[in-house]
Amino acid sequence: MNRTRTALAAALLVSLTAACSSTGEKETTVTVLAAASLTDVFKQAQAAYEKSHPGTKLTFSFAGSQELAAQVRQGVPADALVTADTKTMDGLKGSTTTPVTIARNKLTIVTTPGNPKNIHTLADLARPDLKVVLAAPEVPAGRYSKKILDSQHITVEPVSQEANVRAVLSKVSMKEADAGIVYETDAKATKTTTVEIPASQNAVALYPAATLKKSEHTKQADDFVKWLTSDEAQQLLRKAGFQQP
Known part of the structure; x- marks a missing residue:
């Protein structure tokens, strides 16, 4: 009888310990x-x-x-x-x-599907007929964008500056802008068209x-x-x- 009680107590202890462990992990x-x-x-x-x-x-x-x-x-x-x-x-x-x-990560130019405005280079983003959206300067993507544009002496007047790179992508994918600069990985998430930025002109994030x-x-x-x-x-x-x- 004592052996049986001991075995039952041990089994109960193991069960309680496992339950407590499981509960603790879930929390x-x-x-x-x-x-x-x-x-x-x-x-x-x-x-x-x-x-x-x-x-x-x-x-x-x-x-x-x-x-x-x-x-x-x-x-x-x-x-x-x-x-x-x-x-x-x-x-x-x-x-x-x-x-x-x-x-x-690297940056890339994104355009509305099919690239109807025929954007092929960073310099094209300075065209007055384009609506370009960029990440704000205090945002990493915006800082990288400014860096590569400045290095090529390209002045872009964005129609808006967004709080994060996904907001830039959203503006272009929804056709609220003709083009923008985002990370290559973000461009994969939508049906926008990408225009590669040459390595010599690009920045690494x-x-x-x-x-x-x-x-x-x-x-x-x-x-x-x-x-x-x-x-x-x-x-x-x-x-x-x-x-x-």
């Missing part, structure tokens, strides 16, 4: 602030990561990198940060761990990732940031058009 949610250009690939990454890390759930907040930085400075609860440039991340050194570069020091789930956030450099994550990024870090 661990890692909030990631991520650049808008990562929207599509990170949604794919979420499914892959949660499958291999059953104790962690990911939630993302996508916006322009400058908006994400403002959120960090305001103390918005979050665990990890991924920006589309090193300048923004470097400006948050006191708030993050040492960042790691997870990917690179770096994507650093880091854990936020105020995270309440430091270990899980560290694990996610580390996973972004893994073969599994890198394959997803390559498939989405991002380049190796």
Whole structure:
């Protein structure tokens, strides 16, 4: 009888321990602030990561990198940060761990489907008959765009300057503008027509990732940031058009 009671008690303890462990794992949610250009690939990454890390759930907040930085400075609860440039991340050194570069990207010109205005070069964007939309200068995509236009001594008067690169893409895809400059990976997400920018005229965007020091789930956030450099994550990024870090 005593042996039976002992066995039952042991079984109950194991069951309770497993239940508590399971409950604890389900409650661990890692909030990631991520650049808008990562929207599509990170949604794919979420499914892959949660499958291999059953104790962690990911939630993302996508916006322009400058908006994400403002959120960090305001103390918005979050665990990890991924920006589309090193300048923004470097400006948050006191708030993050040492960042790691997870990917690179390049810029491209996007036009309305079929390129009806016959845009073939960066210089064409200066034409007065075109409605061009760009990301705002404080946005990484806007800063990169300004850099490549200035380097070619091209002056573009945009009809609007958007808060993130996805907004630029939306304006062109909805035919509210004739053309814009976005990341190559973003162009894949719509039916817009792309016009390649030669490598000698282009800029390379770096994507650093880091854990936020105020995270309440430091270990899980560290694990996610580390996973972004893994073969599994890198394959997803390559498939989405991002380049190796």
